[in-house]
Amino acid sequence: MVKGNDEVDAMRRRVVVARARLRALLPAAADREPPVDPQTGERWDRFNILGHMSEFPTFWSAELAAAIESGAEFGRQPGSTNRHDAVAGGAAAGEGALKRQVARGIENVLALLVKLQPADLDRTINMRGRGEVTVRWALENLLVGHLEEHCNQLYALTIKG
Numbered sequence: 001m002v003k004g005n006d007e008v009d010a011m012r013r014r015v016v017v018a019r020a021r022l023r024a025l026l027p028a029a030a031d032r033e034p035p036v037d038p039q040t041g042e043r044w045d046r047f048n049i050l051g052h053m054s055e056f057p058t059f060w061s062a063e064l065a066a067a068i069e070s071g072a073e074f075g076r077q078p079g080s081t082n083r084h085d086a087v088a089g090g091a092a093a094g095e096g097a098l099k100r101q102v103a104r105g106i107e108n109v110l111a112l113l114v115k116l117q118p119a120d121l122d123r124t125i126n127m128r129g130r131g132e133v134t135v136r137w138a139l140e141n142l143l144v145g146h147l148e149e150h151c152n153q154l155y156a157l158t159i160k161g
Helices: 003-023 046-070 082-088 095-115 118-122 135-157
Strands: 124-127 131-134
Touching: 003 095, 003 118, 003 135, 046 095, 046 124, 046 135, 095 135, 118 135, 124 135, 131 135
Parallel strands: none
Antiparallel strands: 124 131
């Protein structure tokens, strides 16, 4: 197996582990008070995190797939409130609904990874507001690593975290 295949397979495995961790998450009653983010001053609870996670995997999977396919610029449109709305609306949606949306988003990430060829990782695509990035960078920062980061954030809230 070549390095590129190993790298894509490793990304898939990381997403599968994140999916399993989300399924095993303790109930909200086990949560601690969330810490304040020193950079933003925000304090995200479980519902804010799950709200965000219910939106970004589906959004970024579709954006990346389109950019890889067509070469078109990808990213959030100026003035878009989808991310903010998902974060703010998490509690209203309820944990069960959020987890189902997150699970669908994770399946979208896995479907994107299955379609990738090793050479795709080094391709450059244009991200709105950032410019040229590699597919590898986008996968790591917008999807795979981002998913892991928020799983860790959820687990840090739990008493046993």
